[in-house]
Amino acid sequence: MKGSRLRRKLLTAVIAAVVSLSLVPQQVGAADYDGYCDNNEVCVYKDANLGTPRSDFLYYYPDMDGGINFHTYNYPSSCNTIPGWWDCRLNDSISSVDSWSDHRSIRIFTDAYYDGNYQTIRIYGRVMQVQYNDQTSSDCWNDGGITYAVDPDCTFSN
Amino acid sequence: MKKTVLARAMALVAGIVAIVGVTTLSTAAAAPNASTPAEARVDSIPNITDWRDISLPLDAYVQDFAERQTVLRAEYALTKSCVEQFGFQFAAPAWDKSPAAVPNAGQPAHYRLYGLLDEDHAKQMGYHSYGENPASEAAYADKELPRDYYNVVAAKFGGGVFNGKTIPDGGCLGAAQREVEGATDLSMPVQLSFDAWTASKSDSRVVAAFAKWSMCMAGSGYHYSTPMEANNDPKWSGEKASADEIAVAVADVNCKKTTNLVGIRMAVDAAYQREAISQHGVELNAIKAGLVRQAATASAILAKP
Numbered sequence A: 001m002k003g004s005r006l007r008r009k010l011l012t013a014v015i016a017a018v019v020s021l022s023l024v025p026q027q028v029g030a031a032d033y034d035g036y037c038d039n040n041e042v043c044v045y046k047d048a049n050l051g052t053p054r055s056d057f058l059y060y061y062p063d064m065d066g067g068i069n070f071h072t073y074n075y076p077s078s079c080n081t082i083p084g085w086w087d088c089r090l091n092d093s094i095s096s097v098d099s100w101s102d103h104r105s106i107r108i109f110t111d112a113y114y115d116g117n118y119q120t121i122r123i124y125g126r127v128m129q130v131q132y133n134d135q136t137s138s139d140c141w142n143d144g145g146i147t148y149a150v151d152p153d154c155t156f157s158n
Numbered sequence B: 001m002k003k004t005v006l007a008r009a010m011a012l013v014a015g016i017v018a019i020v021g022v023t024t025l026s027t028a029a030a031a032p033n034a035s036t037p038a039e040a041r042v043d044s045i046p047n048i049t050d051w052r053d054i055s056l057p058l059d060a061y062v063q064d065f066a067e068r069q070t071v072l073r074a075e076y077a078l079t080k081s082c083v084e085q086f087g088f089q090f091a092a093p094a095w096d097k098s099p100a101a102v103p104n105a106g107q108p109a110h111y112r113l114y115g116l117l118d119e120d121h122a123k124q125m126g127y128h129s130y131g132e133n134p135a136s137e138a139a140y141a142d143k144e145l146p147r148d149y150y151n152v153v154a155a156k157f158g159g160g161v162f163n164g165k166t167i168p169d170g171g172c173l174g175a176a177q178r179e180v181e182g183a184t185d186l187s188m189p190v191q192l193s194f195d196a197w198t199a200s201k202s203d204s205r206v207v208a209a210f211a212k213w214s215m216c217m218a219g220s221g222y223h224y225s226t227p228m229e230a231n232n233d234p235k236w237s238g239e240k241a242s243a244d245e246i247a248v249a250v251a252d253v254n255c256k257k258t259t260n261l262v263g264i265r266m267a268v269d270a271a272y273q274r275e276a277i278s279q280h281g282v283e284l285n286a287i288k289a290g291l292v293r294q295a296a297t298a299s300a301i302l303a304k305p
Helices: A002-022 A082-088 B005-019 B057-061 B065-085 B119-125 B135-142 B147-154 B171-181 B188-201 B204-219 B227-231 B243-259 B261-279 B281-303
Strands: A042-047 A051-057 A096-099 A106-111 A115-121 A138-141
Touching: A096 A106, A115 B188, A115 B227, B057 B188, B057 B261, B057 B281, B065 B147, B065 B171, B065 B281, B119 B243, B147 B171, B171 B281, B188 B261, B188 B281, B204 B227, B204 B243, B204 B261, B227 B243, B243 B261, B261 B281
Parallel strands: none
Antiparallel strands: A042 A051, A042 A096, A106 A115, A106 A138
C-alpha cells in the first residue's frame, strides 16, 4: 500500500516535472522565474531575511507540492533538470517573501488550495520572516474585482 | 503541510483511541501530568455546517474589511503625494468594494480554516479553486516599472537619495504606513491565532474527531487520517479537479458535517484563543486601541480636500 502510493506520487511528480519543464518557454513575461525579483512579481525565499531565493512568479501556486507550477527555476540550479525536480518543490520550505506587485496583495496558506491558516502580504510588502515558517503550501493573489472568483479567503482589502 | 510518517502515526493512535471506546467528547480540560501540558477548557461545542458560522475570539483584534480598506486608502493617498514629489506617478490599487459585496459581509472569513466545508464548491471543483490567473494579468508582466520607482515607493533597493531628495525609510509607502498605523505592532493577534490553531490540531479531542471523520470516510471507501491529508493528496495536482477528487471532496464535506468536526475544532481552537487572550490581555487591548486610532487617522486623512 505504502509502496504503491509512493510509486504513484513519484510518477505524478515526474510527469508534472516533464510537463512543467516543457512549458518554460511559454511562461508569460520574460522576467518570470528568472531569479530576479522585479515587475509585479512575488518572490519567495528558503531562508529568513530574503536569503536563498527559490522562485519569482507572477501568478499563484495552488499547490506547492505538485502540478505544473510547483517548481522553482533559479535555486538550486538542479531544479532546471528533470533529475533535480525533487529539489524544486516549494512546499513547506519558505521563510521570507518579497512582493513587487503594484496592484494585488497576496495570501500564503498552510495547506494546498488555500486551505488552513493564512498570512496576508500587502502590495510591495516585504516579510523577512513569515509567521508560518516552512509551513506554506499555497498562495493566492487578491481576487478583488474578479467576478468569477470563488474562494472567499482570496477576497480581501487591497 | 508535511505528509509525514508522524502524521500517519498520530492518526493511527487516534484511530486506536476511537476504537477502544472514546466515542464521547470530553468537554472538560484534560488532566495535566508531568509530560503533557493541560489542554484548554471547552465549555460547549456548537454544531457547525456552514463556514459563515465560524467565528473566533481573536477576530475582535483584527480590522474588518471596511476598516482595513479605509486604512489602506489613506496610506495610498499619502504614498501618491510623496511619490509625486520624486517625479513619479503612483497608481493606488483599485477594487474598492462595499462590505456587502465581499464574502461574509466583510467580517473575517474563515472559509477553509478547518478544511473545505462548502458542498457546492466540492461538487464543482473538488479541492481546487478556479478563480485565478486571469488573462488580464499578462499585461502586468510587460509593464516595466523602473528600479528607481520601486526604490522610491518601497525602498526596494535600500532607499537613499533620488532627484536630490532623500527617500524615506521604507520608501514613501513605509512613511505612509508609519503615519497611519503608528508604531504599534499589530501582528500579535495573527501569531496567537496561528498558535491556537496549531495547538488545536494535536489536541486529544480534535485528534479523536479526526479519527471519527476518518472512519466516516472509510465508509465511502476513502482512506485518509485527517482532512488535511485528503486536501493535500498529491493526486489532486492537476490543473482541474478529477472525478475522483470531486468524489473525495464531497465525501469529506459530508463527513465533516456528520461528525461535527468543524464545530469541535472551532470550539477547541477558540478555547486556546481565550487562553491566549487572558495571557496577553494588556498587549491585545493596546492593539485594539491602536486599531481604533488607525481608523480615525485614516478617516481624517481621507477627509482632507
